[in-house]
Amino acid sequence: MEYYKSIRIFVGSKPLILPGSVVIIVNNQKEILLQQRPNGSWGLPGGLMDLGESYEEVACREVFEETGLIIQDLKLLGVFSGKDYYCKIENGDEFYSVTAVFLTKSVSGDLRLNQESKELKYFSPLRLPENIKHEYKGFITPYIEEIVS
Incomplete structure (x- = not known):
């Protein structure tokens, strides 16, 4: 069972702090790989941390x-947190x-492709596609600033 799911057993839908990683994968044309989720929205591949993992291990x-790709040589662009990264999902969590x-x-x-x-x-x-989630646009901004400067 994923770590956050085991915590939900005890806290119900109350707010949790969930660490995770996403990755901007860049090809030779300086394009970035995006993943379209089953609900139609686009985002970066990534997910939540399990017990004992580092951020880099989560990313890999x-x-x-989610993609079948093996990645190496990760460069940390930033860590995003705070009130702007609050979420309440359909089930109330x-x-x-x-x-x-x-x-x-x-x-x-x-x-x-996989089920995600x-x-x-x-x-x-x-x-970027119009239906990319707001937080992903923020995650991509440091890369855009890097290639434009």
């Missing part, structure tokens, strides 16, 4: 699970995310 595990955002250009393997992904596609960071 989640990217492999509340949480504040603490998200480490990594960048990598070191990728191997072949893209493959409707589509995987590379986009120009200056032409």
Whole structure:
């Protein structure tokens, strides 16, 4: 059972602090890989931390699970947290995310979909899809600032 699910047994839907990682995977054209979720929204591959994992381990595990890609040489772009990262989901569960955002250009393997992904596609960071979640736009901003400067 995933760690946060085991905690929910005790706290119900009360707010939790949930650490996790997402990864900006960049190809040779400086495009970034986005994942379309089953609900149609786009975001970065990544997920929540399990007990004993580092942020880097979360990033590598989640990217492999969600895309089939093996990533290396992670560069930390930032850690995003605070009141702007509060969420209440459809079932009433509340949480504040603490998200480490990594960048990598070191990728191997072949893209493959899983049950969490409707589509995987590379986009120009200056032409992101309209239905990308707000927090992901914020996560991508440091990369855009890096390539524009």
